[in-house]
């Protein structure tokens with residue numbers, strides 16, 4: 001099987017590649033992540049993906065699109081206070097748009113370059129929503145007439161971390177967009193989120 005593997009970053013690619021190779025599949029990596037901001041962070045993650053590919057002998061295709069303005073114009077209509085707080089599984093309205101942009105580009109590239117299937121290392125992350133990714137992947141599979149290979153690589157979470165440390169890869173500490181950076185580090189947002197979830201589970205009127 002000729003498989004195109006969308007890579008969200010180097011560390012998240014470690015375990016999926018190990019699993020695929022154990023199953024006799026040699027994927028080609030595809031880096032397209034215009035959701036990562038600011039620019040220096042995007043460059044660090046791209047360099048980590050390149051370093052990973054070089055160290056493990058993986059063929060890597062890079063789409064150099066940084067895409068800050070386009071990303072914001074796509075997601076800003078969906079970003080409001082509710083979207084920041086109401087995310088019980090880490091999935092925000094904007095994430096659908098973000099997944100769709102990246103998976104759509106991957107499916108199109110796979111279809112136009114002779115691949116049988118595509119997948120994404122987003123499926124390794126415990127912080128992403130698998131149901132949404134799967135449904136978007138399958139939609140693009142039909143549209144571009146190329147298979148979407150769904151995998152649940154979350155069971156290798158710790159193994160992936162260990163491999164990325166062994167390889168000396170840069171490990172980011174937020175998802176990618178500027179909103180996720182705020183949600184990761186802002187104590188004010190953390191407090192508001194806790195309050196919101198307490199109110200959901202409270203029996204009080």
Ligand code: SF4
Pocket residue numbers: 035036092094095098099175176177178179180
């Ligand atoms: S939180 Fe992550 S998946 Fe969601 S929009 Fe931001 S970068 Fe994309």
